[in-house]
Amino acid sequence: MENYIKTYEAYRKKIKAYHYFGWLMSWDQETEAPEASIEYRTKQYQVMAEEMYKIESAPEYLEAIDQLYHHLDQIQDVDFKTEIKHAYKGLRAIKLIPKDELIAHQVLVSQASHIWAKAKEENNFEAFLPTLEKIVEFKRNYVKYLETDELKGYDILLDDFEEGFTMKEYDAFFHKLREDLVPFVKEVTARKPKFSRKLTKGVFPREQQIKFSEYLIDVFAYDRKRGLLKESAHPFTSGVSSVDTRITTHYYENNVTSSIFSTIHEMGHAIYEIQNDPKYDDTFLHGGTSLGIHESQSRMYENMLGRSLSFWKVHYPKLVELFPKELKGVSVEEFHRYINRSERSLIRVEADELTYALHVMVRYELEKGLITGKIKVKDLPKKWNRLMYEYVGVRPKTDKEGVLQDVHWSGGMLGYFPTYALGSAYAAQIYNAMNKEINVEQELENNNIKAINAWVKEKIHKFASSKSPKELLLIATQEPFNPQYYVDYLKHKFQE
Amino acid sequence: MENYIKTYEAYRKKIKAYHYFGWLMSWDQETEAPEASIEYRTKQYQVMAEEMYKIESAPEYLEAIDQLYHHLDQIQDVDFKTEIKHAYKGLRAIKLIPKDELIAHQVLVSQASHIWAKAKEENNFEAFLPTLEKIVEFKRNYVKYLETDELKGYDILLDDFEEGFTMKEYDAFFHKLREDLVPFVKEVTARKPKFSRKLTKGVFPREQQIKFSEYLIDVFAYDRKRGLLKESAHPFTSGVSSVDTRITTHYYENNVTSSIFSTIHEMGHAIYEIQNDPKYDDTFLHGGTSLGIHESQSRMYENMLGRSLSFWKVHYPKLVELFPKELKGVSVEEFHRYINRSERSLIRVEADELTYALHVMVRYELEKGLITGKIKVKDLPKKWNRLMYEYVGVRPKTDKEGVLQDVHWSGGMLGYFPTYALGSAYAAQIYNAMNKEINVEQELENNNIKAINAWVKEKIHKFASSKSPKELLLIATQEPFNPQYYVDYLKHKFQE
Numbered sequence: 001m002e003n004y005i006k007t008y009e010a011y012r013k014k015i016k017a018y019h020y021f022g023w024l025m026s027w028d029q030e031t032e033a034p035e036a037s038i039e040y041r042t043k044q045y046q047v048m049a050e051e052m053y054k055i056e057s058a059p060e061y062l063e064a065i066d067q068l069y070h071h072l073d074q075i076q077d078v079d080f081k082t083e084i085k086h087a088y089k090g091l092r093a094i095k096l097i098p099k100d101e102l103i104a105h106q107v108l109v110s111q112a113s114h115i116w117a118k119a120k121e122e123n124n125f126e127a128f129l130p131t132l133e134k135i136v137e138f139k140r141n142y143v144k145y146l147e148t149d150e151l152k153g154y155d156i157l158l159d160d161f162e163e164g165f166t167m168k169e170y171d172a173f174f175h176k177l178r179e180d181l182v183p184f185v186k187e188v189t190a191r192k193p194k195f196s197r198k199l200t201k202g203v204f205p206r207e208q209q210i211k212f213s214e215y216l217i218d219v220f221a222y223d224r225k226r227g228l229l230k231e232s233a234h235p236f237t238s239g240v241s242s243v244d245t246r247i248t249t250h251y252y253e254n255n256v257t258s259s260i261f262s263t264i265h266e267m268g269h270a271i272y273e274i275q276n277d278p279k280y281d282d283t284f285l286h287g288g289t290s291l292g293i294h295e296s297q298s299r300m301y302e303n304m305l306g307r308s309l310s311f312w313k314v315h316y317p318k319l320v321e322l323f324p325k326e327l328k329g330v331s332v333e334e335f336h337r338y339i340n341r342s343e344r345s346l347i348r349v350e351a352d353e354l355t356y357a358l359h360v361m362v363r364y365e366l367e368k369g370l371i372t373g374k375i376k377v378k379d380l381p382k383k384w385n386r387l388m389y390e391y392v393g394v395r396p397k398t399d400k401e402g403v404l405q406d407v408h409w410s411g412g413m414l415g416y417f418p419t420y421a422l423g424s425a426y427a428a429q430i431y432n433a434m435n436k437e438i439n440v441e442q443e444l445e446n447n448n449i450k451a452i453n454a455w456v457k458e459k460i461h462k463f464a465s466s467k468s469p470k471e472l473l474l475i476a477t478q479e480p481f482n483p484q485y486y487v488d489y490l491k492h493k494f495q496e
Numbered sequence: 497m498e499n500y501i502k503t504y505e506a507y508r509k510k511i512k513a514y515h516y517f518g519w520l521m522s523w524d525q526e527t528e529a530p531e532a533s534i535e536y537r538t539k540q541y542q543v544m545a546e547e548m549y550k551i552e553s554a555p556e557y558l559e560a561i562d563q564l565y566h567h568l569d570q571i572q573d574v575d576f577k578t579e580i581k582h583a584y585k586g587l588r589a590i591k592l593i594p595k596d597e598l599i600a601h602q603v604l605v606s607q608a609s610h611i612w613a614k615a616k617e618e619n620n621f622e623a624f625l626p627t628l629e630k631i632v633e634f635k636r637n638y639v640k641y642l643e644t645d646e647l648k649g650y651d652i653l654l655d656d657f658e659e660g661f662t663m664k665e666y667d668a669f670f671h672k673l674r675e676d677l678v679p680f681v682k683e684v685t686a687r688k689p690k691f692s693r694k695l696t697k698g699v700f701p702r703e704q705q706i707k708f709s710e711y712l713i714d715v716f717a718y719d720r721k722r723g724l725l726k727e728s729a730h731p732f733t734s735g736v737s738s739v740d741t742r743i744t745t746h747y748y749e750n751n752v753t754s755s756i757f758s759t760i761h762e763m764g765h766a767i768y769e770i771q772n773d774p775k776y777d778d779t780f781l782h783g784g785t786s787l788g789i790h791e792s793q794s795r796m797y798e799n800m801l802g803r804s805l806s807f808w809k810v811h812y813p814k815l816v817e818l819f820p821k822e823l824k825g826v827s828v829e830e831f832h833r834y835i836n837r838s839e840r841s842l843i844r845v846e847a848d849e850l851t852y853a854l855h856v857m858v859r860y861e862l863e864k865g866l867i868t869g870k871i872k873v874k875d876l877p878k879k880w881n882r883l884m885y886e887y888v889g890v891r892p893k894t895d896k897e898g899v900l901q902d903v904h905w906s907g908g909m910l911g912y913f914p915t916y917a918l919g920s921a922y923a924a925q926i927y928n929a930m931n932k933e934i935n936v937e938q939e940l941e942n943n944n945i946k947a948i949n950a951w952v953k954e955k956i957h958k959f960a961s962s963k964s965p966k967e968l969l970l971i972a973t974q975e976p977f978n979p980q981y982y983v984d985y986l987k988h989k990f991q992e
Contacts, residue, residue: 017543021517024524036721037740040777047513051547225532244533281536 001074007064008084011055012284018052023240030238031230031248057094065091079466083284086465096145105138109412116410123400125381132409133377136370139414143371154371157415162292162422164470167368170418173425173483174361178391180487185355186393188342188494195338196330204256208322213249213263215318220301221450222247222267226274235262237269237298241281245273256323257339261302268301269294271453275461289465291416293472295423296430297456303353303424304431304489305452309336310444342494344393346401353424354494357486358391360421363406367414425486426473430460432485433477497570503560504580507551508780514548519736526734527726527744553590561587575962579780582961592641601634605908612906619896621877628905629873632866635910639867650867653911658788658918660966663864666914669921669979670857674887676983681851682889684990685840692826695834700752704818709745709759711814716797717946718743718763722770731758733765733794737777741769752819753835757798764797765790767949771957785961787912789968791919792926793952799849799920800927800985801948805832806940838990840889842897849920850990853982854887856917859902863910921982922969926956928981929973 025045033041055061068075069088075081093102112131119128143156151159155166213229222229225243232248239245247266251259272288280286288294305311309332316332327335342352348359365387369375375383384403389395396402408416434440434455443451459476473481521541529537551557564571565584571577589598608627615624639652647655651662709725718725721739728744735741743762747755768784776782784790801807805828812828823831838848844855861883865871871879880899885891892898904912930936930951939947955972969977 014543014547017540020537020540021521021544024520025517028520028524032724032726034720034722034724034740034742036719037737040737040739041516043778044513044516047510048517051510051513223532224530226530228528228530230528241533241536243536244530246530282539 001068001071004064004067005080007060008068008087011058011061011064013282014055015052016282016284018048018055020240021048022052023238027238027246030232030236062091062094079280079283079285082466086284092146093142097142101138101141105135105412108134108138109410112410112412113407116404116407120400120404123398123404125399125404128404128410129378132380135409135412136377136414139412140371140373154368154415157367157371158418161413161415162290162419163468165292165418165422169481170364170422173422173481174364176483176487177357177361177421181354181490182358182391184491184494185342185344185358188354189344189393193337193341195341196334198327198330199256199335199338201254202256202323202326203253204323204326206251206253209251209253209256209259212319212322213259215315216260216263216267219315219447219449220264220267220271221453222271223274227270229263235266237266237273239270239273239287241286242274242276242278243281245270256319256326261306261339264306265298265302268298271301272297272456272461275453275457276464277462280464280466285465287465289463289467289472290469291419292422292426293460293469295420296426297460299424300427300431300456304427305440305444305449307336307339307353308441308444309333310441312336312339313445314447340493346388346392346394346396347405354490355392357421357424359388360417361391362387363417364421367417371414425483426469426481428486428489429473429477429479429482430456431489434459497564497567500560500563501576503556504564504583507554507557507560509778510551511548512778512780514544514551516736517544518548519734523734523742526728526732558587558590575776575779575781578962582780588642589638593638597634597637601631601908604630604634605906608906608908609903612900612903616896616900619894619900621895621900624900624906625874628876631905631908632873632910635908636867636869650864650911653863653867654914655911657909657911658786658915659964661788661914661918665977666860666918669918669977670860672979672983673853673857673917677850677986678854678887680987680990681838681840681854684838684850685889689833689837691834691837692830694823694826695752695831698752698819698822699749700819700822702747702749705747705749705752705755708815708818709747709755711811712756712759712763715811715943715945716760716763716767717949718767719770723766725759731762733762733769735766735769735783737782738770738772738774739777741766752815752822757802757835760802761794761798764794767797768793768952768957771949771953772960773958776960776962781961783961785959785963785968786965787915788918788922789956789965791916792922793956795920796923796927796952800923801936801940801945803832803835803849804937804940805829806937808832808835809941810943836989842884842888842890842892843901850986851888853917853920855884856913857887858883859913860917863913867910921979922965922977924982924985925969925973925975925978926952927985930955 022045025041029038029041065084065087068084072081072084075084108131112135115131116128119125139157143153146156147153151166158166158170217224217229227245227247230246230248231250233250235247235249237245237247247263247270249259249262249266269288272294273286276286288297312332312335316335319335320327340353342354344355345351348356351359362384366375366380366383369383370377370380381399381403384399385395388402406417408414431440434452438451438455440452443449456476460472463472463475467475470480473479518541521537525534525537561580561583564580568577568580571580604627608631611627612624615621635653639649642652643649647662654662654666713720713725723741723743726742726744727746729746731743731745733741733743743759743766745755745758745762765784768790769782772782784793808828808831812831815831816823836849838850840851841847844852847855858880862871862876862879865879866873866876877895877899881891884898902913904910927936930948934947934951936948939945952972956968959968959971963971966976969975
């Protein structure tokens with residue numbers, strides 16, 4: 001066993017180093033690499049990717065994982081056991097799927113995003129159809145190869161992205177949303193509140209917006225020694241260790257709130273990884289445990305902290321100081337209502353807090369049908385539009401605004417979308433639990449977000465990936481996942 | 497031969513990729529990597545460095561170089577021949593120096609810069625003495641191991657940094673400076689011109705300085721698609737290919753000219769590498785051919801273009817526009833005199849154009865003595881101070897401002913300093929040749945630096961490292977190195 005552990009650790013050290021350089025290249029690429037250098041960069045990356053593949057698929061490494069997994073009882077360290085379980089799970093795909101099919105799929109998805117992007121641009125679903133059919137076919141075979149007594153079909157894809165969450169949980173969750181939320185949304189979005197033209201038509205100079213985002217870094221105590229803020233086309237968080245987790249935002253001069261909520265959202269992600277116990281930095285357990293838990297942190301920071309009146313009572317004066325002319329006469333109450341308005345809309349990434357999960361629900365139902373075979377790929381546009389109308393109350397006029405809007409399926413990511421909705425629901429449950437132990441609104445009014453950071457660190461962040469989403473929810477909230485908190489939270493907030 | 501070429505090219509491709517990632521990490525480190533991440537980064541880099549070493553010292557790669565070098569006559573491609581010659585030269589050290597000594601030296605210098613920095617901070621030469629003695633001893637052995645019929649002693653070190661330049665050339669060069677420049681400097685620096693307090697005591701907001709540096713990028717046509725400008729503690733250029741060569745500058749609010757001339761200086765370096773023929777990007781011939789030629793480009797851009805009256809006639813109004821209050825009443829003529837003032841000073845990196853080469857001369861004489869053994873390491877401080885007084889006319893009061901000021905020797909870089917002076921002298925000769933073909937002052941007054949870029953591209957830049965410094969000088973100026981141009985240039989400029 002000693003030798004297998006040594007082998008495993010030696011490979012892990014190498015793999016972590018290669019990942020670091022891949023991570024750095026992608027960060028550079030998204031934030032500043034000169035435009036003309038893309039081909040050169042890609043060439044260097046291909047060499048590295050080949051080297052990396054050789055290491056990750058080295059027989060002695062795979063053998064070590066296999067041996068360790070089959071002798072888990074001989075391993076004392078609980079975290080190391082968890083890591084080996086994860087590694088073994090990763091191994092199964094390599095072992096059980098014929099190499100030819102796996103490689104053909106990788107080649108396919110490496111080209112598919114271009115095909116998708118072109119099809120979207122040209123609003124031409126037919127152009128994407130043959131590619132998407134192949135992807136879905138692969139996924140349908142994939143789940144057959146990987147099925148076990150416990151997991152079959154779409155559940156395998158769901159569990160890949162959110163351990164322990166399968167159709168049983170998601171069906172109950174989305175059923176609740178359909179029953180409780182869909183009618184409520186129709187009611188809320190029927191009202192059409194009016195806002196000052198200063199908010200809806202104003203121009204907010206970029207330099208001042210940068211100053212406010214920099215200000216937010218200090219408000220949220222996002223550690224500048226372990227991270228930094230830059231700009232990119234689409235905001236994202238990019239972390240590689242508890243000492244290096246960076247974020248980006250994007251400044252639109254015709255929209256002052258976009259950069260603010262992107263910055264807060266990404267800080268939610270970043271603070272999670274920065275507050276991981278540093279002992280995980282050299283292991284594969286560093287990082288968020290799942291997409292859903294990750295999104296729960298970003299959404300909680302963005303929506304529950306960042307869109308609250310308590311928060312803006314303290315920080316709105318600073319915003320007005322930076323935009324004295326632009327916000328003159330706009331009260332904090334009006335600003336608060338403005339940032340919490342709800343509208344039925346077509347595009348998921350632009351959807352507000354109330355309607356967001358309904359966009360996800362559309363995708364969940366479609367993916368389920370694709371994997372069982374009840375829905376044919378060619379029928380997706382029609383089915384998409386029907387479900388959008390049913391859940392969100394709007395019907396896309398084009399596929400560009402409909403089934404072609406998201407990149408995920410072109411990357412082979414089926415089973416991913418549901419985690420977005422789950423994250424928001426986790427957030428409500430966690431927020432509720434936190435409020436039993438600290439008075440969050442009071443802490444916001446005292447400008448003491450450190451107290452909130454400290455709570456989530458203790459209950460969620462420090463564990464990194466060493467606990468599953470279900471385990472974390474139990475630790476943080478003392479109960480299993482319960483979507484009632486989410487529905488209650490939204491109804492309470494949007495009833496007003 | 498075919499197989500050796502294939503092997504060589506396969507290794508080259510890999511080595512280039514590893515260098516790319518090393519380059520990227522160092523760029524990130526110097527410009528933005530979060531402070532707390534240094535240990536983590538270093539750990540990843542060590543893994544990569546080990547991988548890289550394995551590849552660079554792989555027997556089949558070394559064998560391929562060896563075979564190709566001994567059958568150069570069978571290689572048609574001139575550039576490939578040059579590359580193999582360079583590679584073989586690099587091999588000699590690995591082959592001829594006992595591995596133990598080489599590794600001991602690498603370990604020594606990896607620690608030496610810390611020891612030097614501490615000794616400098618504490619103004620304690622004795623603390624650095626034992627380390628420097630070991631470094632010099634290694635270098636004295638090094639030249640013995642590597643000596644050939646043509647090259648011996650200090651010449652080997654000089655040739656390592658500037659191919660084809662040995663004591664014969666440098667002695668003649670520095671002799672000329674001693675005869676013609678030393679008395680001239682004493683004369684010029686005896687005058688004490690006065691400048692407006694606005695220039696000497698003004699405060700120039702950082703944000704406006706950034707705008708002027710961004711403006712300079714367009715003036716010099718430094719291609720934003722192939723480079724970018726950021727800030728770092730010390731300005732530098734960092735290039736990895738003709739499509740990616742980045743620069744930094746540093747903004748001091750109490751000094752408006754520092755960032756300007758750093759930006760122009762680094763653009764001189766960057767434009768050189770960006771204008772390398774792209775066919776060299778995938779070879780080891782990409783990049784400047786030598787330190788001296790590289791410095792000739794940066795110095796020419798900085799001093800001959802950037803400090804000229806023709807240049808400022810066009811661009812001073814822009815500077816005044818950005819600093820209307822700060823520069824009110826300061827004429828372009830006074831500004832021009834201010835940026836070309838000369839003073840005797842102690843620190844090389846702060847020295848002006850006229851006195852700079854004399855600082856270098858001090859180091860050259862000392863290095864020569866160290867390698868021949870005529871100068872003992874322990875006597876360096878005394879000798880340093882004496883030569884500084886003799887050449888520059890000032891005597892350091894402390895070793896911190898004297899022999900301990902530069903990092904180079906702690907890195908084992910003996911033979912490097914002379915290239916700094918050579919670069920300035922090359923620049924004068926190249927500038928003179930360029931003026932025979934285009935009217936540089938006229939182009940500057942027409943704000944047409946593209947014409948200047950085009951000339952140096954054709955005569956120097958496009959060749960990358962495929963020509964030696966001596967070959968390039970002949971191509972660009974039609975004659976061998978001639979320091980008379982440098983002396984004439986300085987006398988003409990500072991006589992006024």
